[in-house]
Amino acid sequence: MQTRKLYNSDPYAHTFTAKVVALKPGWVALDQTAFYPEGGGQPADHGWLQDWPVTDTQIDEHGVVWHQVNLAAAIGDTVTGRLDWLRRFDHMQQHTAQHVLSQAFWQLFQATTVGFHLGEQVVTIDLAGGNLAAEQVQQAEDLTNAVLRSKLPVRCQEVAPDALPAAQLRKLPQVDKDIRLIEIAGFDLCPCGGTHVRDLGEIGLLKVVGSENKRGNLRIAFLAGQRAYRDYGNKHSQLATLSASLSEPPENVVPAVERVLARVNQLERECSHLREQVLTLEANDLRAAAKPLGNVACIVSELPDHSLAEAKFLASYLTEQGGTIVIFGLPNEPYRLVAAASANMGIAIGGLLKATVAQHGGKGGGSPTSAQGAVPSSSGQITLTELAQACAKALND
The missing domain is CATH 2.40.30.130 (Elongation Factor Tu (Ef-tu); domain 3)
Known part of the structure; x- marks a missing residue:
């Protein structure tokens, strides 16, 4: 039953x-x-x-x-x-608002809603075609809010299948039993089994918060009712905080942030340039302390305070000068290894690193002149030593 x-x-x-x-x-x-x-x-x-x-x-x-x-x-x-009435009423606000927004897109642009999802954080509809401009989305939002302000009543009715053609629906559903229709007086009539508010005044507000193309359709994300009011309150609070932090009125926050970001980008470029200069000086010190293997300078060192990118920069800089093998260890978890060899050295540094780290449960590899890998930190130093020994043996063979 x-x-x-x-x-x-x-x-x-x-x-x-x-x-x-x-x-x-x-x-x-x-x-x-x-x-x-x-x-x-x-x-x-x-x-x-x-x-x-x-x-x-x-x-x-x-x-x-x-x-x-x-x-x-x-x-x-x-x-x-x-x-849980707050949850239910939220769903009623979002679902009824979706009917209004979908009808607004249809009336303005004949854009058909082909998907609807009422999520915990945001609600989405998918519009067939996906070719509306931002200005058109704004027009649909404006029409939706104008209709919401009209406080039109929302009614439910059940009709027999043979009465559907007279109902003037945008798309006739294929059914063989009575179907439930939701009517927003004088604005929209749509088959729906969901729960809805009594009149649009109980929603009050809808705000589109995003749009993206999704599988050939345009996905519109929105908030309605209390969700929209909470979102406005949160964003107003965030704007007020930024305004106070920047000592700028709210209307000037965006250009002020753009100026701050431009300055940050400039400082980052300057810091990067200075860091490269420091690394170049460090590379010269490493070369001076290199262990000679015949005519080859072999540089083996742990770099506890360096990033992977910095280790790779040092390795590239040192091997560009020719006749050099570089093996660096970065003692973290996992323990990372960076290795490089000058061109025409007669060894394949990528293969040597791959074989060495594999013996300690690690992974890695690369080209004949550049490679990197990782092993558990407990095996890091022994792997570094064994890789240096493998390179020395390859040079002597």
């Missing part, structure tokens, strides 16, 4: 009593419920049965609504249900 769906007849009913009609591990079915089951892009209601949390609500192919709850009950027991 199908569950009697109280959310269809009265979406504002958030407490009710019902009888348990079926049980399965972790789930309870009732003869009637105000809990909306997940479907049509709208998430499931949460709440409580006998003060036990309901964490999910689903409907099966027989029209039975199942509540996920750890409730000790027997078939025939009478239970009291209570919705």
